[in-house]
Amino acid sequence: MNPLTRYIVVSFLFATAGLLALPANAQDIVVGEFASLTGSEATFGINSSNGVELAKEEINNAGGLLGGRKIKIIMEDDQSKPGQPSAAVKKLVASDRAIAILGEIASSRSLEAAPICQNAKIPMVSPGSTNPSVTEKGDYIFRVCFIDPFQGTVMAKFALDNLHKKKIAILQDVKSDYSKGLAQFFKEYFTSHGGQIVADLSYTGGGTDKDFRAQLTKIKVAQPDAIFVPGYYTEAGLIARQARSLGIKVPLLGGDGWDSPKLTEIGGSALDGCYFSTHFSVQDQNPKVQDFVKKYQAKFRTLPDGMAPLGYDAMMILGQAINTAGSTDGTKIRDALTNVKDYPGVTGNITIDEKRNAKKAAVVLEVKGSQANFVTTVPP
Amino acid sequence: MKYRHIKKWILLAAIILSGIVSHFSGGINSYYLQIIIFIGINITLAVGLNLINGYTGQFSLGHAGFMAIGAYVAAYLSTEHSAGLFRALGGPNFFSITLLFISVLIAGGLAAAAAGLIVGVPSLRLKGDYLAIVTLGFGEIIRVVIQNTDAVGGPRGYSGIANYTTLFWTYSVAAITIYVVVSLIDSTYGRGFLTVRDDEVASEAVGISTTRYKVTAFVLGAFFAGVAGGLYAHSTTYINPSGFDFQRSIEIVVMVILGGMGSTAGVAFAAILLTLLLEYLRFVSGYQWLPEIIRRIAANRVIIYSLVLIALMLLRPQGLFGRLPRRGIPIGGATKRAKLPALSA
Numbered sequence: 001m002n003p004l005t006r007y008i009v010v011s012f013l014f015a016t017a018g019l020l021a022l023p024a025n026a027q028d029i030v031v032g033e034f035a036s037l038t039g040s041e042a043t044f045g046i047n048s049s050n051g052v053e054l055a056k057e058e059i060n061n062a063g064g065l066l067g068g069r070k071i072k073i074i075m076e077d078d079q080s081k082p083g084q085p086s087a088a089v090k091k092l093v094a095s096d097r098a099i100a101i102l103g104e105i106a107s108s109r110s111l112e113a114a115p116i117c118q119n120a121k122i123p124m125v126s127p128g129s130t131n132p133s134v135t136e137k138g139d140y141i142f143r144v145c146f147i148d149p150f151q152g153t154v155m156a157k158f159a160l161d162n163l164h165k166k167k168i169a170i171l172q173d174v175k176s177d178y179s180k181g182l183a184q185f186f187k188e189y190f191t192s193h194g195g196q197i198v199a200d201l202s203y204t205g206g207g208t209d210k211d212f213r214a215q216l217t218k219i220k221v222a223q224p225d226a227i228f229v230p231g232y233y234t235e236a237g238l239i240a241r242q243a244r245s246l247g248i249k250v251p252l253l254g255g256d257g258w259d260s261p262k263l264t265e266i267g268g269s270a271l272d273g274c275y276f277s278t279h280f281s282v283q284d285q286n287p288k289v290q291d292f293v294k295k296y297q298a299k300f301r302t303l304p305d306g307m308a309p310l311g312y313d314a315m316m317i318l319g320q321a322i323n324t325a326g327s328t329d330g331t332k333i334r335d336a337l338t339n340v341k342d343y344p345g346v347t348g349n350i351t352i353d354e355k356r357n358a359k360k361a362a363v364v365l366e367v368k369g370s371q372a373n374f375v376t377t378v379p380p
Numbered sequence: 381m382k383y384r385h386i387k388k389w390i391l392l393a394a395i396i397l398s399g400i401v402s403h404f405s406g407g408i409n410s411y412y413l414q415i416i417i418f419i420g421i422n423i424t425l426a427v428g429l430n431l432i433n434g435y436t437g438q439f440s441l442g443h444a445g446f447m448a449i450g451a452y453v454a455a456y457l458s459t460e461h462s463a464g465l466f467r468a469l470g471g472p473n474f475f476s477i478t479l480l481f482i483s484v485l486i487a488g489g490l491a492a493a494a495a496g497l498i499v500g501v502p503s504l505r506l507k508g509d510y511l512a513i514v515t516l517g518f519g520e521i522i523r524v525v526i527q528n529t530d531a532v533g534g535p536r537g538y539s540g541i542a543n544y545t546t547l548f549w550t551y552s553v554a555a556i557t558i559y560v561v562v563s564l565i566d567s568t569y570g571r572g573f574l575t576v577r578d579d580e581v582a583s584e585a586v587g588i589s590t591t592r593y594k595v596t597a598f599v600l601g602a603f604f605a606g607v608a609g610g611l612y613a614h615s616t617t618y619i620n621p622s623g624f625d626f627q628r629s630i631e632i633v634v635m636v637i638l639g640g641m642g643s644t645a646g647v648a649f650a651a652i653l654l655t656l657l658l659e660y661l662r663f664v665s666g667y668q669w670l671p672e673i674i675r676r677i678a679a680n681r682v683i684i685y686s687l688v689l690i691a692l693m694l695l696r697p698q699g700l701f702g703r704l705p706r707r708g709i710p711i712g713g714a715t716k717r718a719k720l721p722a723l724s725a
Contacts, residue, residue: 038682076662082623086616090411108537112618
């Protein structure tokens with residue numbers, strides 16, 4: 001072994017020894033968070049963890065929890081990569097002895113971490129994983145966002161009550177569970193409340209289909225009042241363009257899969273007057289929202305996106321549950337979380353239902369130019 | 381005692397030792413246990429890839445693809461087809477689980493080996509960069525196929541896999557992989573791999589079937605990657621196709637290059653070093669005695685990780701345990717030193 005190799009080996013041994021000497025303040029309440037701070041979905045992780053940070057500061061400045069104990073967040077990056085959450089969450093649970101876990105936005109990474117938290121009997125609160133299967137992994141797994149299919153109901157309500165549309169055509173992505181779930185719930189609510197589905201057509205998403213004229217021609221013949229397109233922004237943009245070129249003038253409706261700056265880049269002016277549902281809008285005049293936006297801007301010097309208030313609400317609800325439980329015991333916190341009712345969060349009044357999902361209002365936005373403007377909130 | 385006998389005893393000792401440690405591993409912090417298991421899996425992957433990239437000189441960038449095949453085949457079999465076996469053997473007991481786990485690991489390995497054969501064949505006609513691109517593409521094809529297979533969850537990933545992987549299985553597999561690769565390279569037959577790497581034309585001229593050696597290397601390397609994939613799936617209990625993308629392949633290639641192409645000891649060491657480094661950096665930002673600025677930088681552990689890689693490559697371009705060719709002959713020149721690195725490393 002040459003000197004350099006020896007040096008590396010020795011320094012490594014020392015470093016490993018250092019692992020065992022972590023300082024910890026016994027008074028602090030340790031909450032673990034895992035998020036995608038780097039990698040392909042870094043903006044999600046950074047924004048949600050900013051929200052968590054803001055909530056933590058507020059709780060600590062107001063005197064902490066359980067009679068003056070401060071919250072300490074231990075943050076782990078999972079690089080937006082599968083395989084990483086499992087190590088990160090095991091570290092948080094086993095080494096840092098976190099009493100609860102916050103994370104993730106992406107459903108696939110929450111699904112990886114959920115069994116670990118469930119086995120350790122440590123409650124996990126996901127700010128933004130909308131896939132229904134996440135909370136089905138066990139009774140310690142919660143979320144503060146609504147699940148995918150709920151947005152179908154929201155848009156059906158909005159179409160009936162706000163837009164007064166009675167005849168709707170659906171154009172769904174058959175390759176995506178998300179899209180199929182939205183379409184199914186839309187149909188159920190809409191038809192049972194006096195609406196009529198005049199056409200139900202499909203396409204293959206994920207960049208496969210680029211030409212939707214065949215389906216749109218059929219829709220044009222059916223003469224709907226609006227078209228529900230519960231897909232992602234790429235297809236929604238293209239569908240809008242092609243619909244307008246075929247002379248279809250009715251508005252298009254969608255879910256949070258549309259919520260991207262790319263939407264109007266692709267769709268352009270064809271999307272003017274179209275609506276989609278999402279979690280949060282900075283234009284919402286609700287004082288709770290405006291207050292959050294002001295605080296967020298003061299601290300991070302940028303406008304919050306949809307993930308930041310979800311992270312904030314997740315931390316706040318967890319803090320409240322720890323106080324209600326009166327202890328840092330995982331099972332007691334879980335019981336407190338299941339009893340959360342009408343918590344006034346930034347993203348709406350949150351009630352945790354029996355499936356540990358959040359029941360709360362969705363925000364509906366209208367596309368205008370390159371912007372999406374706040375229209376209304378639709379309660380569950 | 382003869383050298384080859386010593387190797388056998390070392391293999392046996394390693395397996396027994398991992399069995400004993402595994403038996404007492406119940407008290408180990410589950411995070412450390414996970415990392416130790418990841419290290420074992422990475423050793424298997426890197427040593428297997430070293431047979432292709434290091435000893436045979438074929439540049440493969442598709443190792444994560446083989447791993448994915450092994451992971452999905454093993455996970456699918458153990459999750460969906462274990463009921464019959466358990467019924468026949470009286471429920472999930474020690475014996476039936478052991479039998480099931482060994483069979484699904486081997487099945488995963490064989491499926492990956494079959495894929496290795498498919499990639500190995502076009503590799504006969506391609507060299508260097510071109511081969512790298514073909515293997516890269518192949519790895520991506522595997523990933524996309526899995527992503528579009530609903531039976532294993534598609535893009536949502538496959539969850540609910542039983543947690544069968546223990547220290548014993550991981551390190552027995554790693555020990556067997558090292559044993560097979562070292563014994564193979566040391567054997568008369570195995571010298572052929574090195575001649576293929578050093579000079580293909582000369583090898584052909586002295587009657588070595590370069591075709592056979594290349595395909596053998598691919599099939600064996602893929603087999604071990606498949607078994608490692610099976611171990612990985614049964615350790616994290618959740619797998620997602622995006623975890624087996626080309627970045628994962630590159631991580632394994634980095635282990636091979638950093639350890640020293642064609643040095644089994646070096647590659648195994650690099651697998652340990654790199655797995656630990658990335659995890660260790662999680663702790664640096666928590667050290668209160670370090671100045672604030674260092675902790676801030678350390679929070680971006682991916683940057684530090686990359687910097688360490690750059691520094692190591694600048695200081696030791698031949699890898700930690702690798703050797704530079706004889707003075708005066710450029711790296712990659714026609715006549716590399718013929719001495720066996722594995723024997724002396």
